[in-house]
Amino acid sequence: MPRSRVMFLAILGVSMMIMAIIALNNQPITPEEQAERDATATVAARKAVLASTVKIVVSYGTEKRRWLEDATQRFKAQYPNIDVELLGEGSMESYRALSNVVDSSPTYWRNRPLPILWSPGGRIQVALLNTDQGREFATQCKDLVLSPLAFIMWKDRADAFEAFYKDRGGITFDNLEDALSEPKGGRWGEIGGDPNWGLLKVGYANPNESNGGFMFLMGLTYAYLNRTAAATVAELSDPKFAEYARRIAKAISIEPLNSSGVLMDSMMRQGPATYDLVILHEALAIENAQIAINRHGIPLRVVYPKYNLYSEHPMCLIDHPSFTPQQREAAKLYQNFLLSREMQELARVYGYRPSDTDVPLFVEGSPFNDPNIRAMGVSNNIGQTIVQPDGNTLKQILTIWNRAVN
Amino acid sequence: MQKRNFGLRRAGLLLGLIALIVSACSGGGVDPIISTAPSRDAVRVLFTYGSEKDAWVKAVTQTFNASNSRTSSGKLIVVDPQPFGSVESGIDIVEERTQPALWSPASRLTLPVVNEANLNRIGKPLVDEGECRDLVISPTVIMMWRPMAEALGYPEQPIGWSNLLELALSPNGWADYGKPQWGRFRFGHTHPDFSNSGLQSIVTIAYAAAQKQRGLTPEDIAKPEVQQFMRQIEGAIAHYGRSTGFFGDAMGRRGTAYLSAAIVYENVVIEQNSDPQKRNRLEFPVVAIYPKEGTLLNDHPACIPDKPYMTAELREAAELYRKFLLQEAQQRRALEFGFRPADPNIPLTAPFTPENGVDPRQPQTTLAVPSAATIRAIRDLWGQTKRPVNMTLVFDVSGSMRERNRIQNAREGAAAFVDQLGENDRLTLIAFNENQTVVFDNLQVGPNRERIKRDILTLTPGGGTALYDSIAFAIERQQGQLSRDAINAIVVLTDGEDTNSTRFRDATQLMDRFGMNAESPADVSIFTIGYDLEETGLRPLRIIADRGRGAFYEGKVDNIRQVYLDLSTFF
Numbered sequence: 001m002p003r004s005r006v007m008f009l010a011i012l013g014v015s016m017m018i019m020a021i022i023a024l025n026n027q028p029i030t031p032e033e034q035a036e037r038d039a040t041a042t043v044a045a046r047k048a049v050l051a052s053t054v055k056i057v058v059s060y061g062t063e064k065r066r067w068l069e070d071a072t073q074r075f076k077a078q079y080p081n082i083d084v085e086l087l088g089e090g091s092m093e094s095y096r097a098l099s100n101v102v103d104s105s106p107t108y109w110r111n112r113p114l115p116i117l118w119s120p121g122g123r124i125q126v127a128l129l130n131t132d133q134g135r136e137f138a139t140q141c142k143d144l145v146l147s148p149l150a151f152i153m154w155k156d157r158a159d160a161f162e163a164f165y166k167d168r169g170g171i172t173f174d175n176l177e178d179a180l181s182e183p184k185g186g187r188w189g190e191i192g193g194d195p196n197w198g199l200l201k202v203g204y205a206n207p208n209e210s211n212g213g214f215m216f217l218m219g220l221t222y223a224y225l226n227r228t229a230a231a232t233v234a235e236l237s238d239p240k241f242a243e244y245a246r247r248i249a250k251a252i253s254i255e256p257l258n259s260s261g262v263l264m265d266s267m268m269r270q271g272p273a274t275y276d277l278v279i280l281h282e283a284l285a286i287e288n289a290q291i292a293i294n295r296h297g298i299p300l301r302v303v304y305p306k307y308n309l310y311s312e313h314p315m316c317l318i319d320h321p322s323f324t325p326q327q328r329e330a331a332k333l334y335q336n337f338l339l340s341r342e343m344q345e346l347a348r349v350y351g352y353r354p355s356d357t358d359v360p361l362f363v364e365g366s367p368f369n370d371p372n373i374r375a376m377g378v379s380n381n382i383g384q385t386i387v388q389p390d391g392n393t394l395k396q397i398l399t400i401w402n403r404a405v406n
Numbered sequence: 407m408q409k410r411n412f413g414l415r416r417a418g419l420l421l422g423l424i425a426l427i428v429s430a431c432s433g434g435g436v437d438p439i440i441s442t443a444p445s446r447d448a449v450r451v452l453f454t455y456g457s458e459k460d461a462w463v464k465a466v467t468q469t470f471n472a473s474n475s476r477t478s479s480g481k482l483i484v485v486d487p488q489p490f491g492s493v494e495s496g497i498d499i500v501e502e503r504t505q506p507a508l509w510s511p512a513s514r515l516t517l518p519v520v521n522e523a524n525l526n527r528i529g530k531p532l533v534d535e536g537e538c539r540d541l542v543i544s545p546t547v548i549m550m551w552r553p554m555a556e557a558l559g560y561p562e563q564p565i566g567w568s569n570l571l572e573l574a575l576s577p578n579g580w581a582d583y584g585k586p587q588w589g590r591f592r593f594g595h596t597h598p599d600f601s602n603s604g605l606q607s608i609v610t611i612a613y614a615a616a617q618k619q620r621g622l623t624p625e626d627i628a629k630p631e632v633q634q635f636m637r638q639i640e641g642a643i644a645h646y647g648r649s650t651g652f653f654g655d656a657m658g659r660r661g662t663a664y665l666s667a668a669i670v671y672e673n674v675v676i677e678q679n680s681d682p683q684k685r686n687r688l689e690f691p692v693v694a695i696y697p698k699e700g701t702l703l704n705d706h707p708a709c710i711p712d713k714p715y716m717t718a719e720l721r722e723a724a725e726l727y728r729k730f731l732l733q734e735a736q737q738r739r740a741l742e743f744g745f746r747p748a749d750p751n752i753p754l755t756a757p758f759t760p761e762n763g764v765d766p767r768q769p770q771t772t773l774a775v776p777s778a779a780t781i782r783a784i785r786d787l788w789g790q791t792k793r794p795v796n797m798t799l800v801f802d803v804s805g806s807m808r809e810r811n812r813i814q815n816a817r818e819g820a821a822a823f824v825d826q827l828g829e830n831d832r833l834t835l836i837a838f839n840e841n842q843t844v845v846f847d848n849l850q851v852g853p854n855r856e857r858i859k860r861d862i863l864t865l866t867p868g869g870g871t872a873l874y875d876s877i878a879f880a881i882e883r884q885q886g887q888l889s890r891d892a893i894n895a896i897v898v899l900t901d902g903e904d905t906n907s908t909r910f911r912d913a914t915q916l917m918d919r920f921g922m923n924a925e926s927p928a929d930v931s932i933f934t935i936g937y938d939l940e941e942t943g944l945r946p947l948r949i950i951a952d953r954g955r956g957a958f959y960e961g962k963v964d965n966i967r968q969v970y971l972d973l974s975t976f977f
Contacts, residue, residue: 013953070442110646111718138496139748159594194770196564196698196770196771197770197771198700198770198772199619199620199771201771209536254620257536269540269705269746269748269749269750270543270705270772271701271767272770273545273703273769273770273771274703274770274772291750291751294751294753295750295751295752295753295754296767297767298765335927349484399585399973
C-alpha cells in the first residue's frame with residue numbers, strides 16, 4: 001500500500017475517533033452521571049486549590065468583623081494555600097460599588113480588587129444588586145447568621161430613661177422623639193438623668209451606606225405605622241410620614257457613620273460621653289458586653305423595638321468572568337466552612353444567632369444563656385417581626401428619608 | 407579543561423544566584439540609611455502627624471521599619487515619621503509643600519478645615535472622612551495644679567469654663583478662694599492657626615459661651631454674649647504658642663507663678679505626673695479638668711490624602727502601615743504614652759489612675775464637631791477678641807552683628823515678624839550695644855507697620871554689648887506702661903555675651919530682681935533669641951526666658967527668619 005494512503009487512513013481513523021468521543025460526550029446524560037462528573041470536577045478543582053496558592057477577596061458588612069476574622073484565621077489553618085483577604089465595608093456602600101461593576105474590569109470602587117464573596121448585612125442588598133445588574137450577579141447566597149435590631153444603651157442611662165418614661169413604654173422610638181424634642185431638648189437633666197451627661201446622644205448608621213442604618217429606618221417606619229403588615233408606597237407617600245422622619249432625624253442630629261461596625265466601635269472607644277445609645281444589631285451589644293465593662297465600667301442594656309426585623313447576613317458568590325475556577329472553588333470552601341457547626345457555634349460567641357437551626361441558642365453552654373448576657377435584656381422575645389415590603393417600597397422609604405434629612 | 411571551566415563558572419553563577427536570593431529573602435542586615443534614602447526596591451511612606459503623639463509614633467514605627475514589611479510586589483516599606491502641628495500639616499498638603507502618604511492630625515476637627523481649603527483650591531476634598539481610621543483617643547482637658555482645682559471643688563464638684571470665667575473676671579483672683587499668694591488666674595492655650603489644641607480651645611469656649619453642646623452655628627457666634635464671653639476668657643491668657651507640649655513642660659517647670667492652668671491633651675497631664683524627672687520638679691501635682699460643659703475628643707484620624715502623587719503602590723504601603731498601627735501590640739503601647747487606645751478591647755489601666763490626675767470615666771459628655779463655616783466664624787471671632795500684644799523688641803546692634811551677614815538677616819527676620827503682628831498690637835524698639843537707644847516708642851502696629859519695618863531694616867551695628875542692663879532697661883520702661891488688657895512681652899535678640907553691663911553681672915541676678923511673681927497684677931513675658939552663639943552664650947538666655955515666663959530660641963544666620971515666625975505664634 002502506498003505510504004500516502006496509509007497516512008490518509010491513519011488521519012481518517014484518528015478523526016473518526018475524535019468525532020466519536022465528541023458525539024459520545026454530547027449524549028444526554030443522567031443526573032447521576034452529571035453529579036459524578038461534578039464531583040470529579042470538584043475533586044479536581046479542590047486538588048488544584050490545595051496544590052497551589054489562591055487568593056480570594058471577601059467583602060463583608062463591618063459589624064461581623066470579629067467573628068469573620070476569628071473564623072478566617074481557623075480557615076487559614078485548615079487551608080493554608082487559600083489566602084483570604086477580608087474587606088470590611090458598609091453593606092449599602094458595597095452594594096452600590098458592585099452595581100457599577102462591568103465584565104471588563106476586575107476592580108471596583110477605589111481601585112480595590114473585586115470580591116468573589118460578598119456578605120452584606122441583609123438580603124435586601126442582594127435583591128437590590130441583582131435588580132441593578134439585571135441578572136444573578138450575586139449568586140448561590142446562603143444566610144450565615146441572624147441578628148435582630150435593638151436599642152443598645154449604657155445601663156445607667158437606660159435605667160434613668162426607662163424610669164422617666166415608665167408609664168409610656170420605656171425606651172421606644174416615640175419616647176426618644178419626645179425626649180429629643182422641645183421643651184426637653186434632649187437635656188438629660190429634664191428626662192431623669194444626671195445633668196452632667198449633657199444632651200441625649202443617639203447614634204445610628206447611615207441608611208444609604210449600611211444595612212444597620214437601613215434596619216434603623218425600617219424600625220422607625222414600622223413604629224410610625226404601628227403594625228407588622230408590609231408598608232405600601234401609598235401610605236409612606238403621605239406627607240405625615242415625611243414629617244415624622246424629618247422630626248426624628250432633626251432631633252437626633254448626630255452625623256451618622258457609614259457602617260454599623262464603625263459606629264459600635266466608636267461607641268465603645270469614646271464611651272457614653274459621645275453616644276448614650278445606638279440603634280443597631282443585637283449581636284454588636286453581645287459582642288461588646290465585656291468590652292463595655294472593661295473599658296468604661298458600665299454594662300450595656302439591650303431593648304428591642306416593638307416592631308422588629310432581622311439582618312440575615314447572606315454570603316453570595318459574585319458572578320464575574322475574571323474569577324478562576326480555583327478561586328470559585330476556594331470561595332465555596334470558605335462559604336461552607338462558615339456554615340459548619342463549629343463556626344456557627346463560634347458565631348454565638350460574637351453575639352450572632354446561627355442560621356443553622358440545629359445550633360441552639362438559649363441552652364447550657366451557649367453565650368446567649370450567660371446570666372450576664374440575659375441580664376442585658378437579650379432574649380428570644382425580640383418584638384413582633386415585621387413583613388418586609390417589596391423592593392420598590394424599600395427604595396421609596398430611603399428616598400423619603402433622604403428628602404427629610406437633607 | 408574548557409568543560410571544567412564552564413562547570414566552575416556555572417557553579418559560581420549558581421552560588422551568586424543563591425547569595426542573591428538569600429540576601430533578598432533574609433530579614434536582617436538592612437542598611438539603616440534606608441530609612442531616609444530608600445533604594446529603588448523600597449517604597450517610602452512619609453507620615454506626617456500632630457506632634458503630640460510623636461513619642462508613640464516614633465516608638466512603634468521603629469518596630470515597623472525593623473520588621474521589613476513589603477508590598478505585594480515585594481518592595482520594602484520604609485516609613486518616615488515627621489511630626490508637625492495638626493492644622494499646618496494639613497494646609498501643607500493642600501498647598502503641596504509636603505506629599506505624605508498618610509496624615510494624622512490630632513482630631514477630626516481639622517478635617518473640615520483642610521477639606522474646605524482643598525475644595526477651594528482644586529474642587530475636591532483632601533481626604534474622605536469616612537475612610538480615615540482613628541489611631542488613639544485623648545480628650546482635651548484643662549490642666550490645673552491640684553490645690554487650685556481642689557479650691558474650686560475638685561474632684562467632687564464638676565468644674566467648667568463658667569467657673570474659670572468667674573475667676574478670670576475677679577479683680578481678687580485666687581484671693582476669692584482664700585489663696586491670695588496664687589495671684590490672679592492666668593492660663594494658656596496654643597495658637598489656633600497653628601495647633602489643634604488651640605483650635606479646640608476656642609471651639610470649646612465658643613460652645614460654652616453659646617451654652618450649647620451641638621448644633622453651633624455662625625449665627626450663634628455672632629451673638630454679643632458669645633463675643634463677650636470669648637473676649638473675657640481670652641483676657642486671662644498669658645500668651646499663646648505653637649506646641650501643646652510646650653505648655654505642659656513650661657507649666658511643670660515654672661510652677662504656679664507662671665500659669666494656673668493650660669489647655670492640653672490628657673496625655674500631657676499623665677506625662678507630667680508619671681515621668682519621674684518631670685514629677686520631681688513639679689511644685690504640686692497637676693490634674694485634668696474635663697469641662698462640665700463638655701469637651702472634644704481627639705481621635706487622631708489617620709487619613710490617606712487624595713492627591714495625584716498617591717500611586718496604588720504607595721496607597722497599599724500606607725494602608726499596611728496604618729493596619730500595623732491598629733494592631734493590638736501597637737495599641738497597647740499607646741497606653742504607655744498616656745493615650746487611650748482606639749481599640750476598645752484594651753481597658754484603660756495604668757497610667758490612667760487618679761494619682762496621675764486623670765479619670766478614665768471622664769469626660770461625661772462631648773461636643774459635636776461644628777461645620778467648616780462655624781469653625782471659620784469662631785476663628786474670625788478669636789482674631790477679633792484675642793489679647794493684643796504690648797511688646798518691646800530689644801535688638802542687639804553691637805559690632806559683632808556685622809559678621810557673617812548677621813545684621814542683615816536678623817533685620818529681615820524681625821521685619822517679617824512685624825508682618826505677623828495684629829493691627830492693635832503695640833511695639834517699642836530698643837537697639838542696644840553698650841548703650842540703649844529707643845528707636846520708636848509704643849507705636850500701634852496697624853497704621854505704622856511700614857514705618858516700623860523701615861526703622862528695623864535701617865539699624866546699623868557698632869560698639870559693645872550690655873545685654874543684662876539693656877534687658878533691665880526694657881523691663882523697667884515696660885513696667886511703667888503695663889496693660890492688663892494686653893500680653894506684655896519683651897523679645898530680646900543678641901549675638902554676643904555680655905561685655906559691658908554695670909548694674910547686673912549675670913542672668914540670675916537680673917531675674918532675681920525681675921523674675922516671675924505670682925502676685926503682680928500684670929506680667930511681662932520675656933522671650934530670648936540666642937543668635938549665632940556658642941553654648942556658653944546661650945545658657946543665660948535660657949535662664950532669662952524660663953524665669954521670665956517666656957520661651958528661648960536658638961537662631962542661626964540661615965534660619966533667623968523662621969525663628970521669628972515661630973516666635974510670632976506666642977502672640
